[in-house]
Amino acid sequence: MFGQSGSSRSRVALAGALGVGLVLSLAACGGDKKDDSSGSTDAASAGIDCAQFSQFGDLKGKTVSVYTGIVTPEDTPHKKSYEAFEKCTGVTVKYEGDKSFETQILVRAKAGNPPDIAYVPQPGLLKQLVDTGxxxxxxxxxxxxxxKWFGKDWKSYGTVNGKFYAAPLGANVKSLVWYSPKEFKDKGYTIPTTLDELKQLSDKIAATGSKPWCAGIxxxxxxxxxxxxxxxxxxxxxxxxDAYDKWVSHEIPFNGPESTAAWNAVGDYLKNDKFVNGGIGDVKSIAATSFQDGGLNILEGTCSLHRQASFYAANFPKATKIAEDGDIYAFYLPGKDASSKPVLGGGExxxxxxxxPEVKAFxxxxxxxxxxxxKAKASSGWVSANKGLNIENLTNPIDVLSAKxxxxxNAQFRFDGSDMMPAAVGSNAFWKQATAWITGQDTATTVNNIEAAWPKK
Incomplete structure (x- = not known):
């Protein structure tokens, strides 16, 4: 009954990935150092002490099944990252990726045939799985x-009815704005550090006769x-x-003053014909443009700014250099002031x-x-909120930015709200009314319609 996950959206973006390569080198545990095509090394060079797994007993010959929505090609670095565990313990990890994971995992759990482990991309889906018993x-x-390694906010998303069920795995950052470093340098634009500065930058670009923002939904x-x-x-x-948390849980209404203020603030950008849709058309053209194509006009110079998640990197052409000194990069969507660091994102x-014992060990x-x-060494286009992640191990500039x-x-991470709302809202009314809003519906009608869709208790 809950909406699609941020992970689902990541997979849609990554399915057409042209510019994200995989660095498939992994330090694995056990044996003499090897120099082969797999990139495997011994436990010492990997910095892994196999003795830590002895607390779970003798696990040799055991199997752990993993079921997830992470499919080819993103599954390859996941499988590689298990080698250390497998070599240390003698356990075989059986990996199964399925594009229909989010519906099938519930079917399997209710039928009494669940996997040993599942990677769940939404707190709402986790609750449904817990409810199966x-x-x-x-x-x-x-x-x-x-x-030890994650913040309280992350642990809370893995907690249901006061009991802790699920540790975080990967993460994505949605609070990003994509831009052209070359354009900024040539035109003397500076990265905004507050919302006021973001508006000032948008006005400055618009004053040149260009529409600063491009978008596709x-x-x-x-x-x-x-x-x-x-x-x-x-x-x-x-x-x-705090207000965000209450809004997501419906402790404050969807058509209340807080929500209306947020929609109006977005409207200052997305419903402003002077600001959008750079290189594409007017405001209504946003609805007719795919999200994959929404930010590509930055490369053409007909658009300067595009708000989209870290996984959007996969949509740029293969030859695109994505870096602080490259063709494309991103900056943090600023808060009200420079010290305020709200972060919207998702994860598994x-x-x-x-x-x-072998399941617990894994x-x-x-x-x-x-x-x-x-995992960081094994892949590009992946990051974790784990505080022990060494940023130097990340191979992709956007991953580095996201990890920082x-x-x-000061970061205050909050999970994608529509992924935590009931499906009637998060993956239905919210999406549909947002589209109607872009194509001309007023804000009051939009928020009232979404509020009316919220399931009655």
Whole structure:
């Protein structure tokens, strides 16, 4: 009953990835150092102490099944990152990726045939799985790791009815604005550090006769979701994290003053014909443009700014240099002031349906800083909120930027709101009414319609 996950959206973007390569080198555990095409090395060079797994007993010959929506090609670095665990413990990890994961995992759980481990991309889906009675609480070792390596906000998303079930896995940052470093340098534009400065920059670009922003919200049955991300980002910035939490849980109404203020703030950009849609058309053209194409005109010089998540990097052509001194880069969508750091994003959580020692051991491994660093070395286009992640291990400039944002001590991370709302709202009314709003519907009608769609208790 909950909306599509940010992970789902990531997969849509990455399915057509042209510019994100995989660096498939991984330090794996056990044996003599090898020099082969797999990039495997011994435990010492990987910095992994296999003795840490002895607390779970003799695991040789055991198997752990993993079920996830992370599919080819993103599944390859995941599988590589398990080699250290497998070599240390003798456990075989059986990986199954499925594009229909989010519906099938519920079917399997309710039928009494769940996997040992599932990577769940939404807190709402996690709650549904717990409600089946098949999910098991995370072991103390995993809970302790989560306390050590992740913030309280992340642990709260893996907690249902006061019990901790799922440690975080990967993460994505949605509070980004894509731009051309060359254009900024040539025209003397500076990266804004407050919302006021962002508006001033937009006005400055518009004064040149160019439309500063470009956007696209087309996504098949999910058309409209990029607008919900805009609204969520501005809900955080205009009203603060406490109001955001109450809005997501419907403790304050969707048509209340806080929500209306956020929509109006977004409207200052997305419904402003002087600001959009650079290189494409007028405001209504946003709805007719796919989200994959929404920011590509930055490369053409007909658009300067595009608000979209870290995973949007996958949509630029293969030859595009994505870096601070490249063709394309991104900056943090600023808060009200320079010290305010609200961060909108998404991620996956590791939930178990079995409490066998080998399952606990694998959960433990995935919750460590060791695994986060192994995964970082194995792939590009991936980041974690794990505080033990060494940013130097990240191979992609956008990953580095995302990790710095997540690790900022002032960061206040909040999960994508529509992913936590009931499906009647998050993946239905919110998306559809946002699309109607872009094509001309007024704000009052929009928020009233979404409020009316909220399930009655």
């Amino acid at each position: 098949k999910a098991v609480e995370a072991p103390k070792e995993v809970s302790d790791n989560t306390d 087309g996504s098949g049955d999910a058309t409209g979701w990029p607008v919900t991300d805009w609204v969520e980002d501005f809900m955080l910035r205009v009203n603060g994290v 959580f590791v939930v178990a349906f079995a409490d066998r 959960q433990y491994y995935l919750s460590t800083e060791i695994w986060a660093n192994q 944002i997540l690790q900022d001590p």
